[in-house]
Amino acid sequence: MKRNTIQRSLTLDAVQKLKCHPTAEEVYDFVASEHPTISRGTVYRNLNQLAANGEIRKMEIPSGADHFDHLCHDHYHVRCLKCSRVFDVDMDYIPDLEKSIKNTHGFELSGYDLTFKGICPDCSMSDQTRANTGANSRK
């Protein structure tokens, strides 16, 4: 039977407290700060089980670590191509986008991942700063 361990509770609590789409590593760091003996593998396993149970959401980001989120409305994300951080996107969710597929060729569809790409304000500002000060002229 499924057991209710403190490690699982701490993992769930951490995801709910860390509002900003934490990665497994960030969740681990947070949990480890109050329960230093927890192991990374336990956090990974619990995150995946919680996501499978629908208690949290797992967001799979191309070219980067998975991010986790407390449950909330469906929404999209944008990742910064420089700093790899992930942010919410202010856009209506497209329900049943997979219904637009003309011919599934026997595929059983079960959803999709959509992630926008770009440069975040912080990174584009620091580019600007470097350009203005000429600091980017170094080899």
Added chain:
Amino acid sequence: MKRNTIQRSLTLDAVQKLKCHPTAEEVYDFVASEHPTISRGTVYRNLNQLAANGEIRKMEIPSGADHFDHLCHDHYHVRCLKCSRVFDVDMDYIPDLEKSIKNTHGFELSGYDLTFKGICPDCSMSDQTRANTGANSRK
């Protein structure tokens, strides 16, 4: 200046011959079969440079290796959650989806990754087979 090495030509040729969205590893295997001394790092570097130049396309798939594609029309992909293979999707491309974002909050957007998820016919057929023969009843 940019140099035209055989390794780069072989890498480009391989992507154009391997029609089915090869991963870097698959490209490496293909190239290595005719040029066994090529190194993995060289294939990775050339694939990324060719993609940066727009000579091939790099597809970043959540939770899996990047795939590469010879240039063709914009289209979406679906990955099988069991065997991780990637297939083309028969659906109209949505141009400028990022224009639907209401407020970019200063983000400089430059595109998006959209990948559908599901179970491919091969994998769902083998499930079916196991179910019919009762082979899935083992613990």
Added chain:
DNA sequence: TCCTTAATAATATATATTACTATTAAGAAC
């Protein structure tokens, strides 16, 4: 043919994640 240096091969390292295994502890049975 020579020369400069971009590109390479080989190896090491980084990152993200899962697998393995002896030990611990959750919760059912008593």
Added chain:
DNA sequence: GTTCTTAATAGTAATATATATTATTAAGGA
């Protein structure tokens, strides 16, 4: 509360994917 079963854990190793490092090679201009 005590015992018992075994799910879950801690710690470690292993895996997958990809980039970094460095001495050596070779592309292509002079």
